[in-house]
Structure formats: C-alpha cells, structure tokens
Amino acid sequence: MSDATLFGLCGAALAGLGLYGLVTHPEPLRKILAFNLLGSGVFLVFGFVSRRAATAGVPGDPVPQAMVITAIVVAFAATALAIALVLRLLEQTGRATLSSDDPASATGEKGNS
Amino acid sequence: MTIATFADAGLVLLVLTIGASTIFARRAFDAVIAFVVYGLLLAIVWVRLSAIDVALTEAAIGGGMTGMLLLGAAARLRAVEFDSFAAALPVRLCAGFLCALAAAGLAGALLLSPKVVLSLAPAVMENLPRTGLGNPVAGVLFAYRALDTLLEKVVLLLALLGVWSLAPNQAWNGIPGLRIYDQPNTTLTFLAQILPPVGIVVGIYMCWVGANEPGGAFQGGTILAAMWLLVIIARLADAPSTGNTWLRIGLVFGPVVFLSVGLAGLVLANAFLAYPPGYAKPLIVAIEVALTISIAAALAMLAAGPPKPVQQQ
Amino acid sequence: MPDATTSGGILLVLAIVLPVVGILLSLIAGGRQVERIALVVLPSNLIVASAIFADLWRSGRQLAYIVGDWQPPLGITLRADGLSAAMIVTTAVVICVIGVFAHADFDCRAEPFETRTSFVFWIMLMAIGCAMNLIFLGGDLFTLYVALELLTFAAVPLVCLDGRAETIQAALRYLLFALLGSILYLVGTALLYGSYATLDIALLSQRVRMETATLVAAVLMTVGLFAKTALFPLHLWLPPAHAGAPAAASAVLSAVVVKGSFFLVVRLWFGVMPGMLGFAGAQLVGVLGAGAILFGSIVALRQNRLKLLIAYSTVAQIGYLFLMFPLALDPVSETLHVNGALAGGMLLAMSHATAKAAMFMAAGLIYAALGHDRIAELGGAARALPMTVFAFAIGGVCLIGLPPSAGFLAKWLLLEEAIATGQWPWAMMLLVGGLFSGAYVFIVVSHALVSPQEPLKLRAAVPKYQEAAALTLALVSLLLGFVAFGPIDVLQVGPGAAMEVLQ
Numbered sequence: 001m002s003d004a005t006l007f008g009l010c011g012a013a014l015a016g017l018g019l020y021g022l023v024t025h026p027e028p029l030r031k032i033l034a035f036n037l038l039g040s041g042v043f044l045v046f047g048f049v050s051r052r053a054a055t056a057g058v059p060g061d062p063v064p065q066a067m068v069i070t071a072i073v074v075a076f077a078a079t080a081l082a083i084a085l086v087l088r089l090l091e092q093t094g095r096a097t098l099s100s101d102d103p104a105s106a107t108g109e110k111g112n113s
Numbered sequence: 114m115t116i117a118t119f120a121d122a123g124l125v126l127l128v129l130t131i132g133a134s135t136i137f138a139r140r141a142f143d144a145v146i147a148f149v150v151y152g153l154l155l156a157i158v159w160v161r162l163s164a165i166d167v168a169l170t171e172a173a174i175g176g177g178m179t180g181m182l183l184l185g186a187a188a189r190l191r192a193v194e195f196d197s198f199a200a201a202l203p204v205r206l207c208a209g210f211l212c213a214l215a216a217a218g219l220a221g222a223l224l225l226s227p228k229v230v231l232s233l234a235p236a237v238m239e240n241l242p243r244t245g246l247g248n249p250v251a252g253v254l255f256a257y258r259a260l261d262t263l264l265e266k267v268v269l270l271l272a273l274l275g276v277w278s279l280a281p282n283q284a285w286n287g288i289p290g291l292r293i294y295d296q297p298n299t300t301l302t303f304l305a306q307i308l309p310p311v312g313i314v315v316g317i318y319m320c321w322v323g324a325n326e327p328g329g330a331f332q333g334g335t336i337l338a339a340m341w342l343l344v345i346i347a348r349l350a351d352a353p354s355t356g357n358t359w360l361r362i363g364l365v366f367g368p369v370v371f372l373s374v375g376l377a378g379l380v381l382a383n384a385f386l387a388y389p390p391g392y393a394k395p396l397i398v399a400i401e402v403a404l405t406i407s408i409a410a411a412l413a414m415l416a417a418g419p420p421k422p423v424q425q426q
Numbered sequence: 427m428p429d430a431t432t433s434g435g436i437l438l439v440l441a442i443v444l445p446v447v448g449i450l451l452s453l454i455a456g457g458r459q460v461e462r463i464a465l466v467v468l469p470s471n472l473i474v475a476s477a478i479f480a481d482l483w484r485s486g487r488q489l490a491y492i493v494g495d496w497q498p499p500l501g502i503t504l505r506a507d508g509l510s511a512a513m514i515v516t517t518a519v520v521i522c523v524i525g526v527f528a529h530a531d532f533d534c535r536a537e538p539f540e541t542r543t544s545f546v547f548w549i550m551l552m553a554i555g556c557a558m559n560l561i562f563l564g565g566d567l568f569t570l571y572v573a574l575e576l577l578t579f580a581a582v583p584l585v586c587l588d589g590r591a592e593t594i595q596a597a598l599r600y601l602l603f604a605l606l607g608s609i610l611y612l613v614g615t616a617l618l619y620g621s622y623a624t625l626d627i628a629l630l631s632q633r634v635r636m637e638t639a640t641l642v643a644a645v646l647m648t649v650g651l652f653a654k655t656a657l658f659p660l661h662l663w664l665p666p667a668h669a670g671a672p673a674a675a676s677a678v679l680s681a682v683v684v685k686g687s688f689f690l691v692v693r694l695w696f697g698v699m700p701g702m703l704g705f706a707g708a709q710l711v712g713v714l715g716a717g718a719i720l721f722g723s724i725v726a727l728r729q730n731r732l733k734l735l736i737a738y739s740t741v742a743q744i745g746y747l748f749l750m751f752p753l754a755l756d757p758v759s760e761t762l763h764v765n766g767a768l769a770g771g772m773l774l775a776m777s778h779a780t781a782k783a784a785m786f787m788a789a790g791l792i793y794a795a796l797g798h799d800r801i802a803e804l805g806g807a808a809r810a811l812p813m814t815v816f817a818f819a820i821g822g823v824c825l826i827g828l829p830p831s832a833g834f835l836a837k838w839l840l841l842e843e844a845i846a847t848g849q850w851p852w853a854m855m856l857l858v859g860g861l862f863s864g865a866y867v868f869i870v871v872s873h874a875l876v877s878p879q880e881p882l883k884l885r886a887a888v889p890k891y892q893e894a895a896a897l898t899l900a901l902v903s904l905l906l907g908f909v910a911f912g913p914i915d916v917l918q919v920g921p922g923a924a925m926e927v928l929q
Binding site for chain 3: 019028038042045046049052070077078085086088089093097098
Binding site: 025027034050057074081 | 117118122128135145148158161170185215220234238250252265268275276279408418
C-alpha cells in the first residue's frame with residue numbers, strides 16, 4: 001500500500017470520526033471541534049489525490065494542494081465565526097446550548113442594547 | 114516494508130488515536146488540547162505527503178490559530194455547567210452506523226484507484242515558466258485559479274464582518290475583547306519582546322520566498338498575525354478599534370491590489386486576471402505582499418473577536 | 427471543443443466584480459456611505475443581469491468567459507446558459523426591491539455615526555448578490571464551493587442581526603448545518619478531481635463515467651447540498667433562522683439564499699452527470715420532496731405566528747422544487763433531460779423567490795404596524811394596511827398556483843410531464859400541495875379581513891414605499907406567468923442546444 005493510500009484512508013477515517021462528533025455531540029464547542037476534524041480528514045483526501053499523481057519530476061499534483069490551502073483558510077474563518085456566536089450566546093444566556101426553549105417566547109430576551 | 118512505511122503507519126496510528134480522543138474526550142478542555150497536538154501531527158503528515166505549502170498552512174492556521182481560538186473558548190466555557198444530555202444510545206448507534214458507512218464509502222472510493230491516474234501536474238509544470246514562478250502551488254493560486262483566491266479573500270473579510278456584527282450596538286467600532294494577560298514583567302512579556310522581531314522577519318521571508326519555494330502570502334500572513342496577537346496579549350500594544358481607518362485600509366489593501374491587477378489585465382493582457390507577458394512574476398509578488406498584510410490583519414482580528422463594551426478595569 | 431470567450435462574456439466578469447468593488451469600497455468608506463454605495467451597486471447589478479439575459483435571448487447561445495486566459499482544465503471559465511440567465515435576473519430584481527424596502531429599517535443616515543445593523547446589512551446584501559451571481563455563472567466546481575462559502579458567511583450574520591439570544595442560536599445552528607453541507611460538497615469535489623483531473627463542469631460532463639468514486643462523490647455532494655437547501659429531513663435549521671431575522675433579511679434568506687444550493691443540485695445532476703441518477707435515485711429525491719411538502723404544510727397550518735408560518739411554507743415549497751427530478755427523468759434512457767419539468771422547476775424557483783419575498787416583507791410590515799404577528803389577532807389589518815395584506819394575498823395566489831401567476835405555469839409544466847410519463851403519484855402531490863398552500867394562505871387572509879372588537883391601534887406608521895415594494899414583487903410573481911409567451915424558451919439554451927433565434 002503506497003504512502004498516499006495510507007494517508008488517504010486515514011483521512012477517510014478522520015472524516016467519519018468528525019462527522020460522528022458533529023452529529024452526536026450536543027455542545028456547540030464540541031461540534032465545532034468535530035467539524036475541524038472532519039475538515040482535516042477531507043483535506044487529507046485531497047492530499048491523497050495530489051500524492052497519487054506524483055511522478056519522477058513532480059512530487060505531487062499542485063492543484064489539490066492549492067485547493068486545500070484555500071479550504072484551510074475558509075475553515076478557520078468559519079471556526080472563528082462559529083466560536084464568536086457560541087461566546088455571544090454564552091454572554092447573553094449564560095449557557096451555550098443549541099437545544100431551544102421555545103424560540104417564540106415573547107418574554108423578550110434582552111436584545112442588542 | 115521499509116522504515117519509512119513503519120514510520121508512516123506509526124504516524125497514522127498516532128493521528129487516529131489523538132483524533133479519536135478529541136471526539137471521545139469527556140471534557141471540552143481536554144479535547145481542545147488534544148486537537149492542538151493533532152494539528153501539529155497533521156503538519157508532519159502533510160510533509161510526508163510532499164505538500165510543504167500545505168504543511169506550513171496547516172501548522173500555522175489549522176493547528177496554531179484554530180487551536181488558540183478553541184482554547185480561549187474552552188476556557189470561557191469551562192465555568193459553565195453544561196446541563197444538556199448527550200444523545201440517546203439508539204441515536205448514537207444510528208449516527209455511528211451512518212458515519213461508518215460514509216467513511217467506508219470514502220475509503221472504497223480511494224482504494225479503487227483507476228489504472229491510469231489523471232492529473233493536471235504536467236500541464237501546471239508546462240505552463241509555469243510563462244508565469245515566471247518557481248513554486249507550482251503559487252502558480253495555481255495566483256495564476257491559473259486566481260479567481261478562487263481573490264474571492265476567498267472576500268470570504269475572509271465577510272467572516273470578519275460577521276464576527277464584528279456580534280458586538281452589542283453601543284460597542285460597535287470599539288476595541289476587540291481579546292483576553293489580555295494582566296500581570297506585567299513575566300515570561301510572556303519577555304517572549305513578546307523577543308519573538309516578534311524574529312517572527313516578522315520570518316513572516317516577510319516566507320511571503321517573499323513563496324514565489325519560488327514553499328511559502329507565500331497565507332503562511333507569511335499567519336506568522337505576522339500571530340506576532341501581532343502575541344504583542345497585544347502581552348499588553349505591549351493595544352488592540353486597534355474595529356473602526357480604525359488604518360485597520361480597514363489594511364484589510365482591504367490585498368483584495369484591492371489583486372482586483373486592480375486583475376482589471377488591468379483586461380487592458381494590458383487578454384482577460385480579467387491575466388498577466389501581461391514578462392510582468393507576471395513581479396505583479397504576482399506585489400499581490401502576495403499586499404495580501405500578506407491583509408491576511409495578517411484579517412486573521413489577527415478574527416482571533417481577537419468582536420468589540421466589547423468598555424469594562425471597568 | 428474548447429470554450430472561447432464570447433462577445434458578451436465581459437458581462438459575466440462585471441456581474442461578479444461589481445458587488446466585490448461595492449463591498450471593498452464600503453469597508454473603507456465607512457458606515458454612513460454604505461447605503462449609497464449599495465444603491466448604486468444593486469441597480470447596476472440588475473442592469474448587468476438584464477444585459478446577460480438579453481444577449482442570451484438574442485443570440486440563442488450561452489455566454490462564456492475564460493478567466494485569466496487559461497483554458498480549462500487548468501483555468502476557470504464563467505458560463506451563462508439559459509438557467510443562469512433566468513435565475514440571475516430574478517435574483518437581481520428581488521434583491522433590488524428588497525433594497526428599496528430595507529431603506530426604512532436600515533437607514534444609514536438616521537444616526538450621525540456608523541451603526542452596526544445598517545453597516546452589516548448593506549454589505550451582506552451586496553455579498554449575497556455577488557455569491558448568487560457566482561453560483562449562477564461559475565463553471566468550475568471548486569469556484570462554486572467558494573461561492574457557497576461566500577453565501578453562507580453573508581447569510582448567517584443576517585439571521586442574528588437584531589442580537590436576540592434565540593436568533594443567535596438559530597444562526598449558530600444554520601452555520602453548523604451549512605458548514606456540514608460545504609464540507610460534504612468539498613470531499614465530493616476531491617473525489618471527482620481524483621477521477622477526472624478536472625472540475626470544469628463542461629469537461630466533467632464529457633468525462634464522467636459510472637464508477638464507485640463518482641457515485642460516492644455524487645451522493646456526498648448531494649447530501650451536503652440538501653442540508654444547505656433545507657430539504658426534509660435536513661430542514662431543522664430553517665424555520666427559526668428565517669422567522670427570527672429582520673423582515674428584509676428573512677425575505678432575502680427565503681427568496682434568494684436557499685435557491686443557491688438548489689441551483690447547484692440542478693447543475694450537478696443535469697449538467698455534470700445526467701445519466702447517473704437512475705430511476706431509484708430520482709424517485710428517492712421525489713419522496714424527500716413530497717415529505718417536505720407534507721411536513722412543511724401541516725406544520726405551517728399549526729403555527730400561531732405569521733413569520734413562522736411563512737418559514738414553514740418555505741420548507742414545503744422547497745419540496746416542490748425537488749419534485750422535478752422524477753419528472754425530468756426520461757423513462758427510456760434513464761437520464762435526466764431538459765424538458766418541461768426542468769423549465770417548470772426553475773420557474774417554480776423564480777416564482778417562489780418573488781412571492782416569498784413579498785410575503786415576508788408584508789409580514790414584516792404587519793409586525794411593525796401592529797407590534798406583533800400573532801395570526802389569531804390580525805383582525806383589522808386588512809383595513810389598516812390594505813396594500814400590505816393585498817401583497818400577501820397575491821403572493822399566496824402564486825404559491826397556490828392560480829393563473830396567471832408563474833406558480834400556475836410552473837405547476838402546469840410539471841403536471842404535463844407527470845401525465846405524459848404516467849407518474850400519477852407526483853401529479854397528486856402537486857395538487858395536494860396546492861391545496862395545503864391554499865389553506866394556510868386562506869387562514870392568514872381571513873384573519874386579516876375580520877373586523878376587530880375594538881378599532882385597531884397602529885403602533886407605528888408604515889411608509890407607503892415599503893408597502894409598494896412588497897406589492898411590486900407580488901405583482902411580478904403574478905405576471906411572471908406571461909413568460910410563457912416567449913422568454914421561457916431561454917431556459918432551453920445550454921451547452922449543446924441553441925435556441926431557435928426568434929425572428
């Protein structure tokens with residue numbers, strides 16, 4: 001089994017783990033963590049595609065590598081936004097949870113004042 | 114089986130174990146610590162995959178900046194009693210089954226490789242001299258698929274605006290609430306005095322060398338952002354207010370230069386985002402320099418968070 | 427046959443560059459100028475979109491632009507075919523009218539300093555315009571991934587713009603679903619690139635074959651896009667997110683944003699791999715759509731609040747859009763092909779965009795005027811806000827599918843295909859769905875027409891131009907049915923087919 005395939009399978013396993021964490025963890029922070037794991041697994045799949053195309057002169061296909069770099073930056077931005085939302089939720093309600101009390105409650109949470 | 118294969122297998126085992134611990138750890142804080150280690154190990158994996166640019170980016174952004182964000186959040190959330198119940202066992206079994214299915218599907222797709230592996234690598238290398246670059250990844254990012262890179266910068270700015278939008282109304286255009294370390298004259302202060310000059314040189318070098326060697330705007334920008342954050346956290350400089358004109362100019366400087374060069378390509382070369390022959394490399398380097406500044410500003414501000422209302426000291 | 431940049435191709439670049447310029451300018455110019463910048467960018471975008479449509483209609487051929495002068499597969503191409511042109515014009519019109527409507531709520535000149543909500547709203551509105559244009563015009567799957575992320579980051583802050591805790595929760599849930607969708611889409615592109623060494627849609631459609639990697643990629647990408655489009659059962663994030671946002675934001679989220687990922691599903695299956703869906707796959711998609719219609723409609727009927735009712739109605743209407751998949755499948759060759767069902771589905775998307783935006787705007791006006799949006803207590807609203815309630819009713823007419831609205835034409839086209847291929851269950855579903863829509867629209871309108879016990883005291887006066895904006899979009903949805911007399915042929919223009927040029 002070539003090294004590319006080994007790391008590709010590793011990526012598939014990580015993606016599966018991350019997906020499981022994203023779906024089952026109730027806490028938003030753990031979901032965000034799991035999303036990052038899922039993302040890194042997916043990037044390893046790109047890495048597999050890149051390495052598999054290696055020849056004598058070229059160590060790997062640069063196109064998937066460039067895509068991964070773009071995606072890493074986007075994933076970081078997404079994580080930053082998600083964490084900002086979690087912390088803001090924490091500030092406003094004292095808890096960080098996605099399980100909703102009735103969102104239609106008209107008691108009026110303190111809004112943006 | 115060579116030593117390298119054993120080492121790779123060991124690395125994969127380590128990565129999988131630590132990755133699994135980020136999911137199955139009981140406390141969020143432990144999971145985040147595991148994640149930071151995981152990020153660093155991943156960087157080594159990318160080196161083994163001969164993707165040095167990606168390794169640099171993963172170590173810097175994926176491990177470093179993301180880890181910092183998550184640690185900060187975990188610390189804030191540690192004090193909160195989490196009273197939600199974990200998902201019930203049938204749900205977890207069902208989810209586990211579906212995720213295993215997805216992973217198996219992915220694995221199957223990877224194992225059943227086609228006989229002839231198609232790739233764009235020959236085309237990339239063939240056309241690289243036209244761009245004057247030595248780094249093929251830079252060629253893809255700034256020449257062949259420049260549109261994606263340009264728009265991704267806009268995505269970064271939008272995410273930053275989204276983070277800023279979470280400020281309370283009266284704190285708008287205030288100073289980000291990055292937690293700073295209150296005690297002066299400690300190890301942190303020492304580090305914040307020693308590291309940034311070195312870090313800035315490394316960051317600039319990394320941006321500069323990206324045209325021919327692994328590196329580039331993203332990697333260099335991240336290092337500069339990290340140095341800036343270090344200085345702010347150690348209280349050697351103040352975080353800028355989000356309405357600061359220079360900050361705003363710095364944020365858009367990269368995309369503006371990139372877009373201008375692209376539009377100039379309509380006139381001077383054949384198409385939008387095309388480079389006039391012979392001038393491709395200097396233009397690309399100029400774009401990378403401008404982008405480094407913007408990326409540094411954007412990443413640092415993303416890590417700093419939304420503006421906070423002024424607190425009593 | 428390699429692409430070449432067509433004469434109108436520069437319009438495609440303008441469609442993307444113009445909003446980007448607007449966003450960058452806004453960040454520097456600061457909050458008080460943002461609205462002015464938006465009021466220049468949004469109409470210009472409409473002009474560019476109309477020019478693209480006109481060029482396509484006149485020449486009968488799709489537009490193309492090769493970015494950076496690098497031919498695919500190495501480079502990226504922007505392409506506009508019939509579907510793109512129709513959607514880009516509709517989106518531009520809807521966003522423009524929403525911009526007019528939003529002036530009252532997000533007036534930049536109301537304060538002498540930059541305010542958070544106005545600054546964020548106008549920039550995000552321009553960003554949504556840019557992202558949608560890129561989705562309609564992008565010819566490369568990775569560029570479309572960047573467009574999806576652009577759309578997500580522009581839409582999520584709009585959900586929690588007013589800062590209440592429940593909207594922040596809704597925004598976080600939306601973000602997590604959207605990120606799941608994007609990452610699944612991304613892994614699909616990795617597999618496709620691995621198999622075919624290109625992500626260009628035209629080249630992929632020539633090279634794609636039925637094999638494991640491609641199938642896995644297609645499934646993962648489609649599931650991801652279903653999550654972003656809130657197709658049942660992945661719809662949980664939509665109702666609180668769309669109902670909790672400010673009125674103008676709800677309108678743009680329901681009318682425009684969900685259509686983006688839907689468009690990508692269409693592109694993927696009709697453009698890249700039409701032969702791969704198969705009978706079973708198409709029926710499965712249809713079942714999910716039917717589930718969405720039933721679930722969304724029934725829950726909508728049980729809502730107490732107007733905005734939540736409209737949000738659940740969106741869940742149901744999204745189900746309609748996916749009904750076109752079983753109906754577009756050619757029973758003999760088992761491939762998806764361009765027929766009346768595709769035209770019907772796209773027309774349904776366009777009509778929903780205009781009608782739903784009008785309905786959310788009307789709901790927002792009712793909330794502002796009455797101080798609440800409880801359906802049971804809407805009595806007297808029709809007398810106090812006649813234009814608004816009328817706009818809501820007309821939008822409802824379009825959703826139900828009464829002539830001459832576009833909804834009617836769309837359902838007619840879908841029914842024709844269903845009857846022609848003998849797929850009676852889907853025909854029944856279309857009619858049942860129409861009945862449900864009729865029911866919940868009727869509930870709202872009848873409550874609004876009732877005379878209240880005491881005379882209604884309006885909490886705030888509602889500017890006439892806001893009502894006019896809502897009514898305009900509602901009328902557009904009503905009159906859109908008249909495209910049957912010509913422009914609808916534009917939807918046939920694609921890579922191979924060229925429309926007979928009208929003399």
